[in-house]
Amino acid sequence: MALCYQATPPFKLNSASTNWSSRTPLSLRCNLSVPSPKTLAVEPQPVFTSVRSFAPATVANLGPGFDFLGCAVDGLGDYVSLRVDPHVHPGEISISDITGVGNSSKKLSKNPLWNCAGIAAISVMKMLSIRSVGLSLSLEKGLPLGSGLGSSAASAAAAAVAVNEIFGGLLSVSDLVLAGLESESKVSGYHADNVAPAIMGGFVLIRSYDPLELMRLKFPSEKDLFFVLVNPEFEAPTKKMRAALPQEITMSHHVWNCSQAGALVASVLQGDLEGLGKALSSDKIVEPRRAPLIPGMEAVKKAAIGAGAFGCTISGAGPTAVAITDNEDKGREIGDRMVEAFMDVGKLKAVASVRKLDRLGARLVSSIPR
Amino acid sequence: MALCYQATPPFKLNSASTNWSSRTPLSLRCNLSVPSPKTLAVEPQPVFTSVRSFAPATVANLGPGFDFLGCAVDGLGDYVSLRVDPHVHPGEISISDITGVGNSSKKLSKNPLWNCAGIAAISVMKMLSIRSVGLSLSLEKGLPLGSGLGSSAASAAAAAVAVNEIFGGLLSVSDLVLAGLESESKVSGYHADNVAPAIMGGFVLIRSYDPLELMRLKFPSEKDLFFVLVNPEFEAPTKKMRAALPQEITMSHHVWNCSQAGALVASVLQGDLEGLGKALSSDKIVEPRRAPLIPGMEAVKKAAIGAGAFGCTISGAGPTAVAITDNEDKGREIGDRMVEAFMDVGKLKAVASVRKLDRLGARLVSSIPR
Incomplete structure (x- = not known):
């Protein structure tokens, strides 16, 4: 994982009601070339005993936007329920359940190291320096696997946001995209055109990977799409x-x-x-x-x-x-x-x-x- | 020349003060696949005895905008002086003078069929069905040839606008771009990324050639560039x-x-x-x-x-x-x-x-x- 910095003032996922789309132009930069992971100096304590998060389906490519453009679609996506669990070894995460459409529960591994939600969750836990709290995660797939709707990205995004929020929402959007990207790179390739819009919403242009630079493209709020x-x-x-x-x-x-x-x-x-x-x-x-x-x-x-x-x-x-x-x-x-x-x-x-x-x-x- | 239609309401070059940049989003379409030229049914009469026009230098390509993006720059460009001339055969145009920077006057032909301003002027005269009036054109080059600043496009744009205006400004912007494109195709290649911004100002994206579709990209008026x-x-x-x-x-x-x-x-x-x-x-x-x-x-x-x-x-x-x-x-x-x-x-x-x-x-x- 990488040291990140932002071109804009610190900008955090603080609540479900945060309307990111009102903040434009937005450009985020994360320097992936720095090898050491960004971690918090002081381990935060959980502010919730449990949280439930949602991340939307995404449409990547969009024709000529191949490999650098994607957008999020409402009402279709994955849910993650996450709770502080004293039965899980401190600093670790356990996947208790995978439910949902199709045969997701059979196809997806419950080993967090092999599960897209698990990988993103672990990445966020590392960034937050979580050592003394164990977490238990339940994944509800609303998206079929291999549909072309960013199924793995939605799981990763929901997990990244859930872990960040349970500890008070200290990380930036770019940190969360990097966590999601770590997951995507292991399960479906090093591309952010699903996971970035899954986390940020709206249309997102991936401008570069090294450093990671994302541009939000705001679709006018008064228009329907x-x-x-x-x-x-x-x-x-x-x-x-x-x-x-x-x-x-x-x-x-x-x-x-x-x-x-x-x-x-x-x-x-x-x-x-x-x-x-x-x-x-x-x-x-x-x-x-x-x-x-x-x-x-x-x-x-x-x-x-x-x-x-x-x-x-x-x-x-x-x-x-x-x-x-x-x-x-x-x-x-x-x-x-x-x-x-x-x-x-x-x-x-x-x-x-x-x-x-x-x-x-x-x-x-x-x-x-x- | 081709039949043109516009996606937006008719939109004409009526005066020097017309601020096109305030009209966005703008998309123009001209169907180049229709073989017969668009010509006015009734020949217009001149509304001026003489006009003087200016067309700006342009920066095409803009790095990754190769061959489809260009913009116009102020205070640098070519001038065309055009007058109704009873000594010129009706329906024809004569180039009386070429002056200006460098060795333009030596390098450029005064034969209108071999001169970028002449070709564009003839194209506009055809569109307007001019048969009973002869014109005399004088070209002042403010742009050096072969500089990469759209020298030929500026001459073509200034000439197209001058001819259109002397007859009352009846043609649309897309007609004028087509006239300029006819000139460009003969002197520097079939590309509109200089001549479209030279005519329209600002940034212009060439979306397609067949049919010709141009997108004006409005740079915010309150910003300096x-x-x-x-x-x-x-x-x-x-x-x-x-x-x-x-x-x-x-x-x-x-x-x-x-x-x-x-x-x-x-x-x-x-x-x-x-x-x-x-x-x-x-x-x-x-x-x-x-x-x-x-x-x-x-x-x-x-x-x-x-x-x-x-x-x-x-x-x-x-x-x-x-x-x-x-x-x-x-x-x-x-x-x-x-x-x-x-x-x-x-x-x-x-x-x-x-x-x-x-x-x-x-x-x-x-x-x-x-």
Whole structure:
């Protein structure tokens, strides 16, 4: 773990109601090149006996934002319940339960060293110099594994926030993202485009990793943005999805995608949904290689646009398809057409949900004071 | 020439005082795929006997904005004087004079078909269906040729605006950009990243060419932005500069430059000069190949940053170096250090100037009514 500093004044996760999205422009920098971990000089004591946190699902890549842009979606995500547990060895954490959708509880390890929530929790405990308190963690998966909705990042984000909050919320957002990144690097690769928006909410641009620099892109608060998420019953072949990426890119495709990425960022900041949708749909580098690996995806995209979506692409590495619109009812119609296309063309059952942009990111949902 | 339509309500160049930068978000679309030129059904009559127009210098590329981003700089540019001339064959244009810096008058053709101002003027005359009036044009070059400051684009922009205005300003901004693009494509390549900001002012992102879509990126009006432009006595070998571009780009460099382009756009819109400078300096694809071809450029960049510039890169294809700062006096200091570095390391004489962002673009500076 790394020494962190912030470009902005210290900025902490103090309560569930903290509205980070009101603070812009925000740029966080964490110097990953410093090898020694940041740890507090004085071990804090717990301020709660237990807390419950939530972290939202995230849509990474966003078409031309491949590997550096992601955003959080509301009402879908993972919960972590964390309590001070005298039966757990001081300075350690135990995972007591994993429950939730699909077969998460079977697939995920309860060994905290091999669990994304556990790794992030341990990282935060190290930063806080926790040596005299043991913790017990319960993970409720609201997100299916391997869906392309940042399942591992949501678990890591919820755990990082829970541990930080139970000890009084002393760490900064950038510390928490670093803890989440440590988890992501072990379970799904060294990328922050899910875990940063899972923690920070809204749209986040990963500007660099060394040092870690994150830019919050504030979508105007007065505008509505709905994501239509359509998750087919299909396991995206992760290795194939990675292998499908081109090694080399032509200059013309590079310039095209770069300009679309710029347009995407401008559209987010200006709240221009039409522009955002168009940019989302415009990737000429990654989506054309990955879409054919998800049965029906190309037809699903066409169906979404045909039904009035502003744009559509693959969420993360898939298989979830994501479309955007400005109206919830319209979102449902778009979702129905996308589900049909997955069935008609891809022969895949799929489930649609319509979600708002999550502007808060990971937060406490309840707590019991000591 | 092509049929154009606009995403926004008709938006015309009506007077020199029109402040376009107050109209955002702006997105213009022109369908280049329609083969027949747009021409007015009824030929307009001149509303002035003569006009004088100005179009600013432009900085294209802006580091990671290679080939799709440019901005205009104030107080440096080309002038066009245009008058109704009964001695010129109706429907035609004659170039009477070319004056100005360096050896422009010797190097530039007075044949309007081979002159960037002439080509743009003819294009606008065609759009306006001018058949019964002859025009005489005089070009005053304020910009040296081949400097990397959009010299040809400034001439084209000034000419396009002058012709449009002498007939009452009937064409849209997108029409004028198309006229400028026709000129650019004949003299320096099919790219709009100089001519669009020369016409529109401020920062402009070229989103696509077919159809042509331009996004104005509004830099906050309350913020100051100064460009330090340092032009060495060196002719950038255009062919070499083009040949230096990589044919293929690695995925990691692509993702890096894309994220920096996104950060650049966000920094412009948020008026974040530090972020803008950092993005400007961050190109890993084009600048590393081109800088070594301009003697001293790498040292000049270091000198600029060392003197407190927020960022520095090559303007256009060079050889001008551009740095940014928020203070005019500081800009002069930075310029002095850059000039020294060009001399010390590159053995090149250079001239520095400090210029504000031009927010207006091409405009009339005087006119004589009929």
